[in-house]
Amino acid sequence: MSIRLENPEEYHRFGEQVAADAMAALPLLQHYEAAFDETRSALPEQPDEAPVEAWLRRVRAHHYTPDSTPARAPGR
Numbered sequence: 509m510s511i512r513l514e515n516p517e518e519y520h521r522f523g524e525q526v527a528a529d530a531m532a533a534l535p536l537l538q539h540y541e542a543a544f545d546e547t548r549s550a551l552p553e554q555p556d557e558a559p560v561e562a563w564l565r566r567v568r569a570h571h572y573t574p575d576s577t578p579a580r581a582p583g584r
Contacts, residue, residue, distance in 0.1 A: 513519060525532040 522532075522536075
């Protein structure tokens with residue numbers, strides 16, 4: 509898959525800087541960490557586990573039977 513960048517050399521230089529000194533990435537990491545902290549998430553504070561649990565039980569009930577477990581290879 510090809511990804512076209514407006515200025516690919518800029519990314520190469522940044523990668524070389526970080527390879528030489530990992531601390532060179534710190535300002536960029538801090539920028540995105542701050543942006544992440546300031547962004548309001550669409551996700552709820554806590555996951556709603558009930559629908560996932562119900563789905564998992566339906567899948568297991570539909571696809572799993574005790575005699576459908578794969579046989580183990582000899583010596584395992």
